[in-house]
Structure formats: C-alpha cells, structure tokens
Amino acid sequence: MACSDSPQGAESAAGASMSAASYQVVCTVGMITDIVRNVAGDYAQVEGIIGEGVDPHLYKPTRGDVVKLSQADIVFYNGLLLEGKMTDVLVRVATTGKPVKAVTEAILGDRDYILDKDDGSEHTDPHVWMDVGGWLRAVPVVAETLADFDLVHADDYRTNAAAYVEKLEALDAYAKRAMATIPEGQRVLVTAHDAFQYLGRAYGIEVRGIQGVSTESEAGVRDLEDLVDFIVERAIPAVFVETSVADKNVRALVEGARARSHKVDVGGSLYSDAMGAAGTYEGTYIGMIDHNIRTIVNALGGSTDGFKQ
Known part of the structure; x- marks a missing residue:
C-alpha cells in the first residue's frame, strides 16, 4: 500500500x-x-x-x-x-x-x-x-x-x-504468568469474533470465535451449532462478549448450551478492536490488555489480581 x-x-x-x-x-x-x-x-x-x-x-x-x-x-x-x-x-x-x-x-x-x-x-x-x-x-x-x-x-x-x-x-x-494459572483443560477462549488468535498463541490458550477475523462476516446457524457442540463436549465454563461487537451470537451460544443441559456463563466483556473510554484505565493499551487478561483468567478458573506497574 x-x-x-x-x-x-x-x-x-x-x-x-x-x-x-x-x-x-x-x-x-x-x-x-x-x-x-x-x-x-x-x-x-x-x-x-x-x-x-x-x-x-x-x-x-x-x-x-x-x-x-x-x-x-x-x-x-x-x-x-x-x-x-x-x-x-x-x-x-x-x-x-x-x-x-x-x-x-x-x-x-x-x-x-x-x-x-x-x-x-x-x-x-x-x-x-x-x-x-x-x-x-x-x-x-x-x-x-x-x-x-x-x-x-x-x-x-x-x-x-x-x-x-x-x-x-x-x-x-504478567500476561503469561496469569494465563498459566488457568487449569489446562479450561484454557479455551470463546468470543464473539476471531480477534484473539495472537493472544491465544502468545499466552497458551485455544481460541474460538463465532465470526471470522473481520466482523463483516456473518456467523451461520451451522457455525453456531458446531460451537455449541464444542462448548458442551469440552465443558467450557464461560464465553465472552466484546465491547465493539453485538452480543446476540454469544447469547445464542449460552441458550444453546443450556438446551443441552450445560450451564455456560458470560464471563465478561472483552476489549477487542477498541479500547475503553478516554480518561479511564481501560482507555489505555496497558489497561485494555490488563482488563482482558483479568477477565479471561478469573472466568476460566485461574487467579490474578491484575497487572502491577
């Protein structure tokens, strides 16, 4: 370009x-x-x-x-x-x-x-x-x-x-240490769209996104059904919404798993393509990443109090 x-x-x-x-x-x-x-x-x-x-x-x-x-x-x-x-x-x-x-x-x-x-x-x-x-x-x-x-x-x-x-x-x-506290069998991140592959590779967690890398793609019924099957089979405890992506597909996953007698929580909201509000901690890059790591780790069974600068 x-x-x-x-x-x-x-x-x-x-x-x-x-x-x-x-x-x-x-x-x-x-x-x-x-x-x-x-x-x-x-x-x-x-x-x-x-x-x-x-x-x-x-x-x-x-x-x-x-x-x-x-x-x-x-x-x-x-x-x-x-x-x-x-x-x-x-x-x-x-x-x-x-x-x-x-x-x-x-x-x-x-x-x-x-x-x-x-x-x-x-x-x-x-x-x-x-x-x-x-x-x-x-x-x-x-x-x-x-x-x-x-x-x-x-x-x-x-x-x-x-x-x-x-x-x-x-x-x-810090991110590597915190993610390592998640029990190995629960190191799976399910989100609204496929924005976390670099995070997954860097910090040792499997990533599944409902939509593709670009939010211009649409998640089909078959894609949602396959992901529900995956969540139930792996007994995934939590899935995540994103601040810049509509949450309807994530809610559909929760309902689909519930229909299969598996309770999966919405583990929290992650910052993917945009940071938080200006003037807040999450409105900085460090705060954005710290928020994401804390949210993921604590929802998937790990433990962290956050990044200490």
Missing part, C-alpha cells in the same frame, strides 16, 4: 525547528493513539479517529475525519487491512508527501509471526495488539517516524519509546 512509506527530506529539515506541541498527529485506532502519546509526550498534539466501542473493520471515515487526516502533519494507521474502508483516504493523504505510516511495518515481512485468516482470502489477521510481545514492535516505528520529522527532540522520542517498551515487556510477562 502506497501510504506505508514515510517520506524523508523536506519534513525532516522542517522538523529541526519543531517546538513543544507544534505539530499534529492523527491516528486511526486507540491502541495506536496510546503508543504515540507515550512516545511523543508534550511535543505533539495527538488525536485518534476511531473511539471506544467502534468497530474499525466497518468504520467509514466522516467528512470531518478526512479533514483531520488531511490537516495532520503525520498519520499513523494499523495496516493489515484493519481499516479497510479507510484505505482510499489514507492513500490519498499519502500522496501529499506527509508521513503516513503503518505501525505494523516492522512485522509485515515476518511470515513466521503474521497469522493468516482461515477464510482462504490470503489476507493477514490484523489484531496484532492482542500479543503484547508483538505489539511492542510498533513502538520503534512510531519513535523513528517522529524522530525523522522532529530532529530536535529525536533523542527524547527514543528515550520515551524505550521506557514504554519496558512497561510493555513487564505486561507481556
């Missing part, structure tokens, strides 16, 4: 005179916005477009979004077709010569890491942020993009990035 390359030259030269909060950065999803705020500090005004409870797979940019993207000095997006309906706008903005950067750039060529959709489309799974160890690879991409644009504060961006990576490494280690 053309907008994955960050132009060099004029922006870098102009960046030598950047002062505090003197340039604007616009991001697509909250998980990226949080990285940029941690790395940029007070030197940039950072704004996210897709807010809490909003599904980026289905999101169509408004006229106001297009204006924000056009007026921004730097744009960050996820890539891997997460923001599929924004692609044309991102490409168009990139033609203006400003940096328009996919934060997943560092892992795009790592075929041993990237997961593919299982729908035969040959598209990749974009939900990399569910694996903290993978997502922290986006931090240097942000830091170097900002450093190239604002040379005066380049060392500050790299220092901030290193500090944030250290926090994420601790979060990753």
